[in-house]
Amino acid sequence: MLGTEQKRRSSLAEQTAHQLVEMIQKNEYKPGEKIPTEMELAEKLNVSRSTVREAVKQLAARNVLVIQRGRGTYVAKHPGRVKDDPLGLEYVQDKKKLFADLLSVRMVLEPWIAEEAARNASERDVEVIRQLCDEVEALILRGESHIAQDVKLHTAIARSTKNMVAPLLVPIINRSVSLFGELSNNALGQETIETHREISDAIARHDPAAARRAMEAHIVFNRDNISLILSEDQLRPGE
């Protein structure tokens, strides 16, 4: 059990954390910027330094602040965003069903994303997409893992939609790439290169229908081939 003194301080720290969150939401402290020192904040918010320290720790655990030892405390570049599996998918036992279900969701979202990307991509977006296409291709040809760059490519496509939610969802649902990615590296290499090129070419010439079709082909191709490799019918998501 916490002592009374500890409890009081903990709830004060929570209040202080809440105040800091509000200041960040009001853009008083901006993403990526340094916040004032412990001492300055303690004075400003009229609490003790140890309360500020506890509040800052709580917000660091929630990815809102980043503590850089010896340099100070910063607002995270993307406050509150949990990278790296916020849905806890790595703890799912039935990996084959998870893979099939992720692909079903990708099959709904990503063709729409490709279409919107073809509508809204800037010159610069197209450059970034082409660059990532090249990087994925080079990694496949060298027989190295292309998973991280593959997810970056799909995220860059989502970013060029200009929808702010799509690029946040893509890394989450693209965990299907890494689930069986290593397994399929060689078998799917050439086709991955070609379908990626088709998607980025369609986006580059701002052809939404072609971008949608190319993305559909890319995902269907992945699904069917992995399912063949694993020789398991249950991998095929119900349609």
Added chain:
Amino acid sequence: MLGTEQKRRSSLAEQTAHQLVEMIQKNEYKPGEKIPTEMELAEKLNVSRSTVREAVKQLAARNVLVIQRGRGTYVAKHPGRVKDDPLGLEYVQDKKKLFADLLSVRMVLEPWIAEEAARNASERDVEVIRQLCDEVEALILRGESHIAQDVKLHTAIARSTKNMVAPLLVPIINRSVSLFGELSNNALGQETIETHREISDAIARHDPAAARRAMEAHIVFNRDNISLILSEDQLRPGE
């Protein structure tokens, strides 16, 4: 700077945390179950009790373990899942654009979800959906906030698809409900009740096309009315 001794212990704790994660992934310790005591784990993993304590703390911060004071430590019911805004949407400055973009994503995902729910919902699923429909209706008629139950209803529909990813995404993208939900409570009440009924009726009679149409109508209706209330053209997502 951390001292050498502290560094050594911290990396040992990380290794221990990793070992615990692997045991959970292998289902040695199951979701919701109690794990052995600090002393038992220290013996089993051949580390000190303070290393175990630090590892457990790290995993609690990552929502993998739940420490219940005086009762012991449990594997989380959904290990690693971050509830409550894992995308950090509450820190987005442009709430109107966020609202429009969330609705665009819902417009892609949720009609498909309704369709799949109509295909795969069990008797029990239909009961739960109808029950939540009733609860949302009662709250609206009493003039109380229906946001939490509204999100539960949409999540229950997603759960009846039997796709394991869909019900994890729905609470995230349904933050659009709470963004302007209170604002529109009265204006949209009757229509929300009716469109929810149409969706659940279509699911109950296992009619995928009707379920899709009803969900589309529900989301379009919400989008158009909120945009009317706010009288801002930029709210309308580009289609």
